[in-house]
Amino acid sequence: MKRNLSLLMDFYELTMANGYFKDGRHQDIAVFDVFFRSIPDDGGYAIFAGLESIIDYIENLRFDDEDINYLKSRNIFDEGFLKYLENFKFTSDVYAIEEGTPIFPNEPLFIIKGPIIECQLIETMVLLSINHQSLIATKTSRIVREAKGRPVFEFGARRAHSFDAANLGARSAYIGGVTGTSNTLAGRLFNIPALGTMAHSYVQSFESEFEAFKSYALNYPDNTLLLVDTYDTLHQGIPNAIRVHNEILKPMGKSLKGIRIDSGDLAYLSKKVRTLLDEAGLTDTKITVSNALDEFIIRDLVVHQDAMIDSFGVGERLITARSEAVFGGVFKLSALEEDGKLIPKIKISDNVAKTTIPGFKQLYRFYDENNMAIADLITLHDEVIDSTKPYTLFDPMHPWKQKVVENFRVEKKLVPIFEKGKLVYNIPKLSEIRKRKEQLFESLWKEVIRLKNPHEYYVDLSQDLWDIRQELITKHKN
Numbered sequence: 001m002k003r004n005l006s007l008l009m010d011f012y013e014l015t016m017a018n019g020y021f022k023d024g025r026h027q028d029i030a031v032f033d034v035f036f037r038s039i040p041d042d043g044g045y046a047i048f049a050g051l052e053s054i055i056d057y058i059e060n061l062r063f064d065d066e067d068i069n070y071l072k073s074r075n076i077f078d079e080g081f082l083k084y085l086e087n088f089k090f091t092s093d094v095y096a097i098e099e100g101t102p103i104f105p106n107e108p109l110f111i112i113k114g115p116i117i118e119c120q121l122i123e124t125m126v127l128l129s130i131n132h133q134s135l136i137a138t139k140t141s142r143i144v145r146e147a148k149g150r151p152v153f154e155f156g157a158r159r160a161h162s163f164d165a166a167n168l169g170a171r172s173a174y175i176g177g178v179t180g181t182s183n184t185l186a187g188r189l190f191n192i193p194a195l196g197t198m199a200h201s202y203v204q205s206f207e208s209e210f211e212a213f214k215s216y217a218l219n220y221p222d223n224t225l226l227l228v229d230t231y232d233t234l235h236q237g238i239p240n241a242i243r244v245h246n247e248i249l250k251p252m253g254k255s256l257k258g259i260r261i262d263s264g265d266l267a268y269l270s271k272k273v274r275t276l277l278d279e280a281g282l283t284d285t286k287i288t289v290s291n292a293l294d295e296f297i298i299r300d301l302v303v304h305q306d307a308m309i310d311s312f313g314v315g316e317r318l319i320t321a322r323s324e325a326v327f328g329g330v331f332k333l334s335a336l337e338e339d340g341k342l343i344p345k346i347k348i349s350d351n352v353a354k355t356t357i358p359g360f361k362q363l364y365r366f367y368d369e370n371n372m373a374i375a376d377l378i379t380l381h382d383e384v385i386d387s388t389k390p391y392t393l394f395d396p397m398h399p400w401k402q403k404v405v406e407n408f409r410v411e412k413k414l415v416p417i418f419e420k421g422k423l424v425y426n427i428p429k430l431s432e433i434r435k436r437k438e439q440l441f442e443s444l445w446k447e448v449i450r451l452k453n454p455h456e457y458y459v460d461l462s463q464d465l466w467d468i469r470q471e472l473i474t475k476h477k478n
């Protein structure tokens, strides 16, 4: 079902848009940036996601009769403004970081340059898409990393905060690194491997656990995955699973694919289960565990308890990003055209870190000879970095802290998405986005990605941009 989401915007976007229109300023060219200030869970990096939803929103942004009639019924909007909305056409330029890219605080993730009225109308959807999807991709990447190569499956749909959160959450989780999802619709929509085991209800619905396992094995002899903790994992679940293997699967030339443990001490049980399975000759049968897992429990199981676990199913704490459920991306005006010239604008705060970075910008990532990311540099939009010469990076908060880099390579991180309202970006397949995340993640130092007290990745300003910012701070403070 195609939904009309055009009015999914904060009401103030419309009152401001109506104001710009009535004052005849609505076609004035503005630049707005999206950035975020702190990384969820005090992490050292985040993963960017949500761009495809924004592209979809912009491509379908039109106001139908029901939208217009609703706005009319509020009795505050100008007739001319409603006519403008009725004939709305997106004409702006958009630049964004590509999904799956590691991102850091304060850098521009998404830039729109166009009539101020258009910038304002898309604000809410841009933020909600980036904030939700980057949050889940980031949380997932933390979880997957701690599994140290063991597959992680996303099991969260039932505890997601809505159906959109389930579907887009599964997509973000796939970018973040899960191997598959239990959400069948996400599987169909996004071509993510959709799969699963069985629930306790299946076991409970039979006279005995053995009968339940037998039925499952007969129905799925090639992919028998049994939930073994309904009654007693070690004394009933595993013996019944081994019996089903010996009596049903083995005579068919098949073998038990895997078992899932969903309660109890997962380290202790997994080791005991591994021994029992091995002793029965089932050395290839995989052990999956679930039950309110997160990156910390997984790390504890894998690193500190030597649990014998082959894969993890992770639901509620991933799909809701329970440990820190807000990704604080913001949308700020950074430039305005006056007499045909873009004039940088700033928002000053007593907290220097909260003072915005003015101007129409570009973002570069510096890599060393070994392809490791050294720092990100925010520049003016047209600045060019000459990588054949040494470049002096400096900390924008403490400019005397400097580092001269040589033998580096730079990547422009903000790529054109819309030009004068026309989509110019080749939307990548989800599998390519996932691969990008994997590849770019390899360029981050271990110090930056560790869970606790990570090293702060440098996000610097070019000298030209720093000068403009200082000039504006001085001007407004006087």
Ligand SMILES: Nc1ncnc2c1ncn2[C@@H]1O[C@H](COP(=O)(O)OP(=O)(O)OP(=O)(O)O)[C@@H](O)[C@H]1O
Binding pocket: 262, 263, 264, 265, 266, 267, 268, 290, 291, 292, 293, 297, 300, 301, 305
């Ligand atoms: N060895 C372990 N190390 C660290 N955390 C663990 C370990 N085993 C299980 N956990 C976690 O401890 C929590 C236990 O949850 P809970 O108190 O609900 O117990 P339970 O075993 O699920 O009990 P129930 O039988 O009621 O389902 C879960 O988050 C689970 O992932």
Ligand SMILES: O=P(O)(O)OC[C@H]1O[C@H](OP(=O)(O)OP(=O)(O)O)[C@H](O)[C@@H]1O
Binding pocket: 155, 156, 158, 159, 198, 199, 200, 201, 262, 290, 291, 292, 293, 313, 314, 315, 316, 317
């Ligand atoms: O704990 P999570 O990380 O969210 O992982 C998903 C959970 O969902 C299921 O439980 P549920 O009690 O909903 O149903 P069940 O009868 O299949 O166990 C499953 O057994 C997991 O415990």
Ligand SMILES: O=C(O)c1cccnc1
Binding pocket: 155, 156, 182, 195, 196, 197, 198, 199, 260, 290, 313, 315
């Ligand atoms: O397939 C599973 O094992 C599954 C799916 C959803 C939630 N919990 C478990």
